[in-house]
Amino acid sequence: DAGVIQSPRHEVTEMGQEVTLRCKPISGHNSLFWYRQTMMRGLELLIYFNNNVPIDDSGMPEDRFSAKMPNASFSTLKIQPSEPRDSAVYFCASSLGQGTDTQYFGPGTRLTVL
């Protein structure tokens, strides 16, 4: 298996633009997680899905952020409009179940909002 795949790996955009980050989980995994990592706040869980259904989005910072999982093999995290404070590394992870299973992380997308 190729592992969790994220695209793009790097994204530089200007404030106010829409940003879409993409993730393909490991085949057969039922849970998908979106994280954000910054030096100041460390690793933060934004949202997670189980069987394509959003279970907990309490970590989504504000309405500018939205996430979808239209099928078991694809998810998007969208920021509209983007702001400089959104600059961070965004990770996607997947696991076999939502309970106590190990999460497998993608390589991340480094987002810079100018």
Place this chain on the structure above:
Amino acid sequence: KQEVTQIPAALSVPEGENLVLNCSFTDSAIYNLQWFRQDPGKGLTSLLLIQSSQREQTSGRLNASLDKSSGRSTLYIAASQPGDSATYLCAVRDSNYQLIWGAGTKLIIKP
């Protein structure tokens, strides 16, 4: 509210030494605890997972212990190598099945 603390934030040791990384958590009601490794510019790789009923897990030169009652876990690395240089994060899965993350310990192994 569960809080996870890792001390020290950074550690530098000569190659070949054995070392211990520490992780503490405030609420003992956990399902499991995981140790991850993160290399610069890359994602996280799971190293060891200890279930709440277990005391330790071993993988190669790595050994992780868990003491729920005292809210502590340690990651022991034997015979350290330069390739072990990375940031090590611990995360506990709380009673709501959420992973609560520590800030990590940046480890540098000097050749």
